[in-house]
């Protein structure tokens with residue numbers, strides 16, 4: 001994978017965390033449309049022209065759940081590169097954010113029905129295949145910089161590495 005690539009489409013994802021009865025929970029939802037339909041995902045989506053990843057995360061959290069987050073409260077936790085050599089249009093780079101500070105109660109949207117999960121019980125088997133490699137670490141306070149390559153089935157991670165220049 002050394003050939004030069006066009007800049008990849010930029011997306012963001014933002015994990016909202018809360019404490020409930022002594023347990024830490026994360027807000028996820030099953031995606032209703034588009035790329036990754038049927039998978040549980042964090043709130044997020046594509047950056048609009050001229051937007052920074054943080055600005056996009058603030059907007060997407062609100063659009064998808066009705067919850068308000070402030071840019072200053074988002075913790076940048078890293079970047080993920082998703083490569084789909086068998087479907088180049090799906091390749092993306094994602095900026096990952098986490099926050100415990102938000103206002104409002106999550107509500108269903110056209111994109112997903114938000115649901116709280118204990119962080120040690122996230123539905124990894126119903127998420128994109130890459131999530132099991134990094135999401136538990138990020139939800140436990142860590143950072144991530146990884147590149148994942150998906151196979152011909154467009155679902156399985158066939159290679160993952162800490163960084164591809």
Ligand SMILES: CNc1ncnc2c1ncn2[C@@H]1O[C@H](COP(=O)(O)OP(=O)(O)OP(=O)(O)O)[C@@H](O)[C@H]1O
Pocket residue numbers: 011012013014033034035036041042043044045046082092094128129130131
């Ligand atoms: C391939 N492995 C993956 N693993 C984990 N999460 C993945 C993902 N691939 C995309 N994501 C997330 O999905 C959102 C973008 O989704 P994406 O569909 O591109 O954007 P958006 O919802 O704006 O548009 P559509 O309505 O679907 O066109 C964004 O949060 C991004 O982090």
